[in-house]
Amino acid sequence: MTTVSDKDMIVGRFAPSPTGPLHVGSLVAALGSYLVARNAGGQWLLRMEDLDLPRVVPGIADDMMATLEKLALHWDGEVLYQSRRTEHYRAAADELQRRGLAYACGCTRSEIAQIASAPHEEGLVYPGLCRDGLPPEKVERALRVKVYDEVISFDDGIMGRYSQHLTASCGDFVIHRADGPYAYHLAVVVDDAASGVNQVVRGADLLASTPRQIYLQRIFDFPTPAYFHLPLVTGPDGAKLSKRDNAVSLAAGRDLEQEGGRLLLAALRFLGQSPPPELQGAAPAEILEWGVAHLDICAIPRTPAPFLYP
Ligand code: GLU
Secondary structure, three states, X not given: OOOOOHHHOOEEEEXXXXXXXXXXXXXXXXXXXXXXHHHOOOEEEEEEOOOOHHHOOOOHHHHHHHHHXXXXXXXXXXXXXXXXXXXXXXXXXXXXXXXXXXXXEOOOHHHHHHHOOOOEOOEOOOOOOOOOOOOOOOOOOEEEEOOOOOEEEEEEOOOEEEEEEHHHXXXXXEEEEOOOOEOHHXXXXXXXXXXXXXXXEEEHHHHHHHHHHHHHHHHHOXXXXXXXXXXXXXXXXXXEOOOOOHHHEOOOOOOHHHHHHHHHHHHHHHOOOOOOHHHOOOOHHHHHHXXXXXXXHHHOOOOOEEOOOO
16 A cells, blocks of 8 residues: 655645635635645645735635635635734745845835836836845835846646746835735745645736746745646626626625535536536535546636636
8 A cells, every 4th residue: 555645745725815705716716726636635725815904804714714615615724814924924034134135125116117117017127226225315115035137937737838037027026015014925935835835726817926936935945836827717708807796706695505516517617627417406515526536637728718607
């Protein structure tokens, strides 16, 4: 009999931001990450990305967990709350500063906009004004990590090879705002490493953020997880789906005891899977069991599409 050592165990996760109720986009990310992890016999963790406290809606994290439970998307272990992990992000940021890899920046957005070249898809490219020291007339507004002239590439399990030249696409990026939380890129890298996450399955809106995260992993000597970016759900007209759109909220106005199975079947189809007609009317647990056993990662489409929910 062969045993799987912990070292070989796949550890995936779902990491929603509790800033609004779960919607079909997050359902796809939850289901996709669950299926890919469980299909590999792995664990599936849950992390609440509630760092940006002013944007967090009270009660939403609990609602999200209740919704996941109703859909039989049961996670392993304790839920991690980013809001309780500030000391770890601070330690990581301090280390970058100690190693001369991060610096205080006093630029305002409009100062950067005036000097930066045309905005890149990831926003303005920071032109490095404070890289050699904070000018005396400026106050620290943010901490930035230095990037160097290199291309970061990785092979995404769905989207294929993806490369980015950090200097050209974002420049030295913010890891902490003086009046705000630690940045998502820093927190996600610290938390994935702390939880032993070695498989990241999430929406393709984060594909272009991944090279920055890989860059930080390399600096900290953290392993880089396998990445799978799922196609985004669009509105019916192909436009970006809005989180505030009640029509796509899973919690509002839906009886998940009744509708959970149908929603999961629709999400499976969105992910290019072909659940058999016999599963119509089945309970969420049975549908998930089929999905885990029959997952075909190659069938997951790469392009954004509306969520068809009959
Ligand atoms: N919290 C992010 C979101 O809800 C996901 C982060 C991740 O999966 O890395 O979009």
